[in-house]
Amino acid sequence: MKKENQYTDEELDEEFEQDITAESNKKSFTKKVIEFLSIISTSIVAIMIIFTFVFRIVGVSGPSMMNTLNNGDWLVVSAFITEPERGDIVIITQDNAFHEPIVKRVIAVGGDTIDIDFKTATVYINGKEINEPYLGSSTITDEGGWQYPLTLEEGQVFVMGDNRQHSSDSRSPLIGLIDENYILGQVLFRFSPISEFKFFGDYDYE
Numbered sequence: 001m002k003k004e005n006q007y008t009d010e011e012l013d014e015e016f017e018q019d020i021t022a023e024s025n026k027k028s029f030t031k032k033v034i035e036f037l038s039i040i041s042t043s044i045v046a047i048m049i050i051f052t053f054v055f056r057i058v059g060v061s062g063p064s065m066m067n068t069l070n071n072g073d074w075l076v077v078s079a080f081i082t083e084p085e086r087g088d089i090v091i092i093t094q095d096n097a098f099h100e101p102i103v104k105r106v107i108a109v110g111g112d113t114i115d116i117d118f119k120t121a122t123v124y125i126n127g128k129e130i131n132e133p134y135l136g137s138s139t140i141t142d143e144g145g146w147q148y149p150l151t152l153e154e155g156q157v158f159v160m161g162d163n164r165q166h167s168s169d170s171r172s173p174l175i176g177l178i179d180e181n182y183i184l185g186q187v188l189f190r191f192s193p194i195s196e197f198k199f200f201g202d203y204d205y206e
Contacts (some may be wrong), residue, residue: 055079056185058091058103064161064168065089065103066136068200074192075103077185084109084157084180086125087203092159094182097174101184104159104169105134110180114158115149116171118142121164124149130205136163143172155180 060073068089069075077091084090088106096102108114108125115124121138123130141164152158156177161167169175189199 055188056091058101058184058187060103061100063166064163065105066163066166068105068134068136068162069103069187069190070196072193073190073196075190076188078188079185081183081186084183084186085202086112086130086205089187089200090159091184091187092178092182093184094178096176098168102169102175103187104161104167106157107160107170108152108158110152110154110156112158113149113151116142125205132162134162134203137165139164141165141171143168143174145171145173145176152177157183 056077056079058075058077060069060071060075062071081088081090084106086106086109089103090106091101091103093101107123107130112125113127115127116122116139117124118140121140123132123139139160150158157180158170159175159178160169160171170177187200190196
């Protein structure tokens with residue numbers, strides 16, 4: 001008769017194997033948790049690096065870019081812009097009378113001659129009328145910044161908001177011509193509000 005707490009070799013072997021299996025499962029679970037946390041932390045670091053050096057998140061304040069962009073929109077902006085092009089929507093950090101970054105559209109770049117007929121609301125670049133289907137309001141307000149036609153030096157850009165009658169931009173001495181070194185980046189897409197998600201590709205005036 002087997003005494004209490006006395007086991008056969010087979011029973012001891014079986015209990016030992018169960019202990020090993022349980023310990024192995026425990027280590028396997030711990031390893032999976034560590035691997036999962038490692039993946040999560042690596043992903044977070046990667047996202048932080050991307051949104052620090054590659055992309056930026058910027059909010060829109062004011063009506064100057066309506067109807068293209070609206071007050072309260074949130075945008076993803078490329079942190080790299082090798083050379084601004086006509087039609088690009090950009091974020092500008094150059095100091096101005098309002099002491100805040102602004103979002104505008106590039107109308108003319110270095111070497112271009114811009115002319116504006118405020119009576120007909122027509123904008124000319126290098127003598128050619130440009131097509132602007134994105135306008136929220138017409139270009140009929142001369143803000144007193146320049147005598148036109150105006151030729152830009154290399155490294156300068158002339159920007160305007162799409163809502164021309166409600167935009168302080170390069171037409172005004174409060175903003176003036178923009179040194180392209182102060183262009184933070186090009187607007188790539190709007191992600192908020194979700195219902196208004198939209199990509200903004202290059203716009204070709206030609």
